[in-house]
Amino acid sequence: MTGSSPDSSASDGLDPQQLDAYFALMEAVGLLEHQVEQHLRADGGISYVQFQLLARLAGANGQLTMTQLADGVVYSRSGLTYQAGLLEKAGLITRGTSADDERSTVVTITDAGLALFGQVLPGHVQVVRRLLLAPLSADDLRNLGDIMTRVRDHMRNEPPRSAAPRKRRVNPAG
Amino acid sequence: MTGSSPDSSASDGLDPQQLDAYFALMEAVGLLEHQVEQHLRADGGISYVQFQLLARLAGANGQLTMTQLADGVVYSRSGLTYQAGLLEKAGLITRGTSADDERSTVVTITDAGLALFGQVLPGHVQVVRRLLLAPLSADDLRNLGDIMTRVRDHMRNEPPRSAAPRKRRVNPAG
DNA sequence: CTATTTTGCTTCGACTTCGAAGCAAAGTAC
DNA sequence: GTACTTTGCTTCGAAGTCGAAGCAAAATAG
Numbered sequence: 001m002t003g004s005s006p007d008s009s010a011s012d013g014l015d016p017q018q019l020d021a022y023f024a025l026m027e028a029v030g031l032l033e034h035q036v037e038q039h040l041r042a043d044g045g046i047s048y049v050q051f052q053l054l055a056r057l058a059g060a061n062g063q064l065t066m067t068q069l070a071d072g073v074v075y076s077r078s079g080l081t082y083q084a085g086l087l088e089k090a091g092l093i094t095r096g097t098s099a100d101d102e103r104s105t106v107v108t109i110t111d112a113g114l115a116l117f118g119q120v121l122p123g124h125v126q127v128v129r130r131l132l133l134a135p136l137s138a139d140d141l142r143n144l145g146d147i148m149t150r151v152r153d154h155m156r157n158e159p160p161r162s163a164a165p166r167k168r169r170v171n172p173a174g
Numbered sequence: 175m176t177g178s179s180p181d182s183s184a185s186d187g188l189d190p191q192q193l194d195a196y197f198a199l200m201e202a203v204g205l206l207e208h209q210v211e212q213h214l215r216a217d218g219g220i221s222y223v224q225f226q227l228l229a230r231l232a233g234a235n236g237q238l239t240m241t242q243l244a245d246g247v248v249y250s251r252s253g254l255t256y257q258a259g260l261l262e263k264a265g266l267i268t269r270g271t272s273a274d275d276e277r278s279t280v281v282t283i284t285d286a287g288l289a290l291f292g293q294v295l296p297g298h299v300q301v302v303r304r305l306l307l308a309p310l311s312a313d314d315l316r317n318l319g320d321i322m323t324r325v326r327d328h329m330r331n332e333p334p335r336s337a338a339p340r341k342r343r344v345n346p347a348g
Numbered sequence: 349c350t351a352t353t354t355t356g357c358t359t360c361g362a363c364t365t366c367g368a369a370g371c372a373a374a375g376t377a378c
Numbered sequence: 379g380t381a382c383t384t385t386g387c388t389t390c391g392a393a394g395t396c397g398a399a400g401c402a403a404a405a406t407a408g
Contacts, residue, residue, distance in 0.1 A: 021319035074204035145195035
């Protein structure tokens with residue numbers, strides 16, 4: 001199991017630089033998400049997921065189908081149904097059957113939804129500025145955007161790792 | 175409230191470059207987490223959280239208190255208790271009261287825990303390589319590590335935003 | 349030494365999330 | 379047209395997650 005060569009391209013481990021980047025990335029984003037969540041809950045009574053849904057709707061002329069909403073939000077379909085239910089109950093969106101396709105549900109943001117989004121957005125931006133953008137130079141920002149865009153596109157274009165890879169174990173902890 | 179100047183340092187919005195970086199960052203990490211989760215579940219029957227806990231223990235001479243475990247993992251205390259319970263039930267860790275401080279719980283990774291961690295790690299590394307590292311040049315990696323380390327440290331050193339900022343609304347959706 | 353506060357962890361209930369299963373409309377094959 | 383598959387969404391049950399409340403040990407105050 002323990003590799004022997006110290007070079008980083010071997011199949012065994014990650015070199016310190018790779019580890020640093022990976023860990024820092026995951027932890028920083030985790031922290032950021034947590035802070036963002038706190039702000040949105042305190043200032044608008046909504047979760048990050050709900051904010052993202054409202055943002056997508058606000059940016060898309062106010063209307064999207066569930067499937068369109070699902071794309072771009074990393075999220076399960078059933079979770080989306082659940083959140084849409086909450087948002088509808090809160091009067092922030094409306095759901096209706098599509099005319100083109102009886103299966104599709106068209107989600108529409110309401111005036112209240114737009115208002116809430118508008119109310120919360122400035123604070124959200126401030127949080128992002130304060131926590132993420134503040135310590136970055138112009139070069140950093142350019143690099144970060146470039147890098148993460150590339151990574152995201154790369155991941156989106158990945159083949160789904162084939163059907164059933166294999167399952168060696170069944171539930172040691174869970 | 176709506177700003178007028180198109181420059182990016184205004185208090186109102188984020189310029190396209192900032193938005194790109196922010197969105198790409200959040201989405202890429204979300205996708206990565208999801209893939210990592212899939213792999214760990216399929217190959218070792220554990221969640222990412224559980225993997226992180228085992229990793230921390232494995233890297234810390236096998237022993238840590240609950241509080242030490244909590245630091246570094248972005249996670250609630252009660253969630254940690256729950257996961258520790260699962261890991262203990264699965265025989266991957268052991269919990270005992272500290273000798274120094276009767277309140278503290280010392281968590282120890284078992285041989286089975288180490289074995290499982292060792293079994294899962296190579297695949298985990300491959301996933302990270304394939305999805306995150308593959309599209310990055312040496313410069314990218316250096317930049318990413320540098321940037322995210324700075325962001326993480328910045329966030330860790332932030333004052334906790336004072337006690338109770340304010341609560342404008344109470345639960346529009348939720 | 350006793351009272352108070354802090355610290356470390358767990359328990360509890362409410363909510364969120366996920367994947368599997370289900371259902372009906374739309375598309376495809378024949 | 380009828381059978382089959384695919385697509386779009388929801389329902390359901392099993393976990394996982396969180397914050398508040400609770401409890402006991404330790405630190406601090408007096």
